[in-house]
Amino acid sequence: MIDYSILVKSPLFGGIPEEECRALFSKIHYQVRKFEKDAIIVQGGEEVTNLFVVLSGSVRGEMIDYSGKTVKIEDIEAPRPLAAAFLFGKENKFPVTVTANKKSELLAIPVVEFLKLLQLNTRLLRNYLNNISTRAQFLSQKLHFLSFKTIKEKVAHFLLQQAGDRFHSFELKNTQQQLAELFGVTRPSLARVLGEMQNENLIKIEKKTVTLLDKQGLNSLLKNG
Template sequence: MELLTKCPLFKGIDYEVISQLLNQIPYQVKKYEKDHMIAQSGEECRSLMIVLKGSVKGEMIDYSGKAIKIEDIEPPRPLAIAFLFGKNNTCPVNIVANKSVEILHIPKKSVVSMMQLNSAVLNNFMNIISSKTQFLSDKIRFLSFQTIRGKIAHYLLQQAGPVDGEILLSKSQEELANMFGVTRPSLGRALRELHNEGVIEAKGKSIKIANREALINQLKK
């Protein structure tokens, strides 16, 4: 219950209240081993899932069969919560265990009951859906860039904001390559090209935008 107080769905709710809510509804805690497919893209979302232990990843499969990682999800975040309701309430991505995980499953009817019993749960649920919609919209815009250089430009401009200061990458090149849906050598080559052309100044995980106009032009190619 203490862990769930850190879950966005139960934000601002005391663990005793969470305990009382869960005592009034049916739920399950399931365990999955590494690489287990927890939910498949296109599968109906029948329950709200919250990661309690370990971590999972959301990934899409492109037409060539290559897996494109969307994001890693750590405890105690919910999974595909924005797709729990609606006419086509299917999981948008494959959800795969990065390691051994434990997941709390709350059936859809139980989620409705919690929202009726506690207005804070309802408010938190609506805020999560809004944030997820914004995230997915941005992700779709990112994937629309056809070239690696365009994806790099979009990512760096997003990280930098309006000021061309130093950007300290929080992800490795391998993680970025997975996020971009490209190979690590291809990503490294594109970064070197942008560096050699004076568009960016790259030094390890530190990158500085040297020519913002030239970087923006990469989005148009």
């Protein structure tokens, strides 16, 4: 049996009254599967044919590298859905192997049945679309940032974004070390670039205060990439 009071706390079914939820599930086929600790729920690479929602317990996703060793881990607790972004699209395979951290219950809804649900309930449809869209937008933004090749470009982009419409001066909230990690570069390399940009009279740094001396010039760094 599904505990609807938990289900409606999930991102997907949030905002849907329990009664409505119960009515929805009476119209489709689904399964509640129980897994013991360390049971494998899905193998990475398997085709995604069901939407899984963790109803109780906790599961973990493990990346398996090419030599067969476990690499990264992400825990998924109730009542979160599992690989919701891989239900559709060209590459609808599980990117990770999922294992139960402890005794767990998972709701399994076949894709066709989930499609029916989406068409029956507007709130669910909105939830799901918002969920995968937000994810796509997040990825897109992150990618945009990484698309800048040189450290100078990254710094220029970061500073212009931070400044926004404000004045030319503002406070840095991060240390160079933190910024270096954000940009994916080493700390001395970042320091060197900051130094260069000061010599070129693009910016001025005093303690934690950054002043953009030449917004025009900073922009041209981005364009001529």
